[in-house]
Amino acid sequence: GQQVMQIPQYQHVQEGEDFTTYCNSSTTLSNIQWYKQRPGGHPVFLIQLVKSGEVKKQKRLTFQFGEAKKNSSLHITATQTTDVGTYFCAGTSGTYKYIFGTGTRLKVLA
Amino acid sequence: ETGVTQTPRHLVMGMTNKKSLKCEQHLGHNAMYWYKQSAKKPLELMFVYNFKEQTENNSVPSRFSPECPNSSHLFLHLHTLQPEDSALYLCASSLGQVNQPQHFGDGTRLSIL
Numbered sequence: 001g002q003q004v005m006q007i008p009q010y011q012h013v014q015e016g017e018d019f020t021t022y023c024n025s026s027t028t029l030s031n032i033q034w035y036k037q038r039p040g041g042h043p044v045f046l047i048q049l050v051k052s053g054e055v056k057k058q059k060r061l062t063f064q065f066g067e068a069k070k071n072s073s074l075h076i077t078a079t080q081t082t083d084v085g086t087y088f089c090a091g092t093s094g095t096y097k098y099i100f101g102t103g104t105r106l107k108v109l110a
Numbered sequence: 111e112t113g114v115t116q117t118p119r120h121l122v123m124g125m126t127n128k129k130s131l132k133c134e135q136h137l138g139h140n141a142m143y144w145y146k147q148s149a150k151k152p153l154e155l156m157f158v159y160n161f162k163e164q165t166e167n168n169s170v171p172s173r174f175s176p177e178c179p180n181s182s183h184l185f186l187h188l189h190t191l192q193p194e195d196s197a198l199y200l201c202a203s204s205l206g207q208v209n210q211p212q213h214f215g216d217g218t219r220l221s222i223l
Contacts (some may be wrong), residue, residue, distance in 0.1 A: 004152070031209055042112065042200060043153070045211035088153065097166055098212070100145075100153040 002027045004091050006101040010059050021061050021104035023072040023089035030094040032065055032072045037103075038085040046074075079108045113137040116201050116215035123191070124223050131186040133201030138148075141207045142184040144176060147198040147217070150191045159184060160207045196222045 003026045010017055013019050023032065031050045035043035049065035049072060056063045062075045072089055086105045090098040114135045136143065144156040158166035159178040163199050175187040175194075184201055200217045204210040 033211065042214040042216050043202075043212075045213070048209065048211060050209070090153075095208075097155060097158070097168075099155075102152045 002091075002093060004089060004099045004101040006087075006089060006104050007103055009102065010105045010107075012107045012109060013079050015081060016078050019076045019083070019097045019106055021074050021087050021089075021106075023074075023101050025091050025099075027070070027093050029069050029091040032069075032089055032091045033071075033098065033106070034063060034074055035088045035100075036085050036088060037088065041085075043088060076106075078108075081108050081110055084108050087110050112213055112215060113203060114203055114213050114215035116199075116218050118218060119128075119216065120219045120221075122221045122223060125191060125193075127191075128187070128189040129167070131199055131201075131220075133184040133215055135182055135184075135201075135213070135215075136204040137203060137205075137213060139203035139205050139213070140181050141204045141210070142178060142181070143202040143212065144184065144186055145200040145202065145214075147200055147210075150162065153200070155175075156188075158207070165207065191220075191222045193222050196220055 005024050033048045034046040036041045053067045054065040060077045064073045086103045088103045089101040092098045117132045119203050141160045146154045155168050156170045156177045177185040189203045198217045202212040204212045
């Protein structure tokens with residue numbers, strides 16, 4: 001079945017450093033979503049990417065969808081302590097069934 | 111306030127008990143979902159409802175029984191659960207089933223003794 005893997009599983013960074021998490025699917029995706037889950041919280045929708053090669057920015061966050069639509073990345077520039085949490089990608093192959101990635105847990109050291 | 115309310119927030123039950131989890135959304139959405147989140151595992155989709163009709167059952171054991179009386183309410187009935195069913199159960203809703211962001215509730219932390 002379809003699998004969505006994320007790397008790294010954990011990342012500790014100093015405040016001000018950059019951070020990137022990568023999402024890889026075993027199948028071609030029709031679109032991909034990104035969510036953030038704070039410790040003790042619930043996943044919160046960040047963004048959706050649909051087009052091959054699409055790049056979207058939200059302030060310090062840059063999201064990219066691969067040309068082959070099988071991978072995606074989230075890059076955070078100059079991390080802040082408020083960026084702490086687990087970042088999940090979720091992809092679908094054209095149905096309403098989203099497969100969530102394994103998540104990347106980010107810790108930011110002040 | 112996410113617009114998706116789950117009750118109870120915490121539940122401890124024995125393996126022979128019967129209990130229900132409740133989810134209510136105030137966002138006017140038509141699709142509702144149940145997910146299971148265990149430690150060190152990705153979110154697992156359990157059930158999907160669209161306009162009250164079940165559209166997905168992701169091979170979930172029959173000891174979990176969903177109910178969707180209307181587009182705003184979703185229940186998960188539990189009976190004779192196993193210790194490995196201990197997890198965070200998250201409810202989500204979306205405007206439609208396809209290409210729509212999902213809005214999650216705070217979840218119910220379930221512990222099976």
